Amino acid sequence: MKVAVCINHVPDTETKIKVSSDGVSIDKAGVNFMLSPYDEVAIEEGLKIKEKFKGEVTALSLGGDSHKETLRKALAMGVDKAVLLKDEGVRDSFGVAAGLAAELKSLSPDIILFGKQSIDYDGAQVGTLVAEMLGMPSAAVVVKMDVEDGKVFCEREIEGGHEVVETKLPAAFLAQKGLNEPRYPSLKGIMAAKNKPIEEKPAVAAEIRVETTAMKKPVPKSAGKILGTDKSVVPELIRLLHEEAKVI
């Protein structure tokens, strides 16, 4: 079984956002970057599939040199190969997907894994875009996956429930938290990752389809009132919810 996992390098969840002087992106100074959390789940699923069916797991990331850090983490977790599709420029979801799709086409994996979304722009688009570009089925927000002879059964989250879907391979799957418990890289894995090569190639060019014209910070919610410290203020809370907020 040939598995590919697409992973992104994103600002740490603790990051405080500062708008950069260009007015359309964040100021990256002092920001820590990490492997996007859902992509970590995708890597784990890829490794589990390999453990069951043998074969090979390749991690791909499109971006600048800094993405190597995230590819290294994937290698440390146990993926066999890492590919950096290099582009230091700005891309929208479509551009990222086009770059990944071009490489995946020649790699022709049986299973392509993505995170359900990157926690930077929260686009939740790239996985499904790639699947459509490659003309393959996809299942998004997957919380359970069973692979058996050329077929996959999976459970995906929908509002208020789950959908059980069946698909043939090749196909793409977008991982949701809960699909598995990602492993920590072992010390041996971390050491071995240092010696594994990261293949670098330029990402194919792509047009911009969605342009950011401005970035701003949301108006911070102002702190309201602390009504009291015990249950004696419950009637007051109910009155405010009814008369002031009008939510009940």
Place this chain on the structure above:
Amino acid sequence: MSKVLAFAELRDNKFKKSSFETVKAACGIADRLGVEFAALVIGSGIESVAKELGNYGAARVVAVDEASLATHSNTAYAKIIAEIAKKEGASLVFLPASQMGKDLAPRVGVKVGAGVASDCIALDVVDGNVVGTRPVYAGKGLIDVRVTTAIKVFTLRPNVFTAKPESGTATVEKVSVPLTDTDFGCVVREVKVAEGRPDVTEADIVVSGGRGLKGPEHFHLIEELADVLGGGVGASRAVVDAGWRPHDEQVGQTGKTVSPSMYVACGISGAVQHLAGMSSSKYIVAINKDKDAPIFQVADYGIAGDVFEVLPELTAQLKKTLGK
């Protein structure tokens, strides 16, 4: 020929609230641009339910009604949306940013050569161009985006755009789009519906519990309050990671993003990753015994007290007030 098309999602032949919101918002854009509007509905046996969209501003509804379309298939539905968009000459296509809409929009985008602006929370028309505003970094930033392709696709975040029904009538036009087996990539074998409470992303009121609840055996306090209010139940990551609650209840940066009218945070400290998922709620109520907990910085109404004392009292009094 209409120029704005909105896809309205059905589940079990019922419209999602986010579908009404999307239809209404898209109608508003069509009005501002002075162009025609049509809604698109896909499913099986949907002709009569399609009429309901008349109450949300749609005078014309295109219905693609086939037995094979009773359950969602991203490949088949996307093909239909793309075909209808082309046929209608639509230059703007709107979908709800629901699980279904998010599963369709990218495919529609590729098929019609469009860029997709996802999860918009506001729309505006500037010099004849639609500008969408969308949260990034889990709501810690907002960006304005413009789609530069001839056809433009937007998905709209549920619970943000308002959709009050006003009586109106829609003519429903049945259209068929030829489909073959190969158009159905993923086949739905079963839909497991969670009984009872609404999903946190759709609920108008969400009551969430955190580590302050001390253990899973105390979450009935959260559930009882949610039930009195007809709301959904949410959780912090700490309690999901501890296995007290299922992960589909997790609210936050790596959980769900919610924008209910009221969010009640009980025994939740208010870490940045939690705030990221709920700070766009219209009203926030916090109950936490630590008066310095960061959750109070975003709460409209706070009680700096013990959840084990305050929650049962709140539930009991609301029961009386709301006559339940």
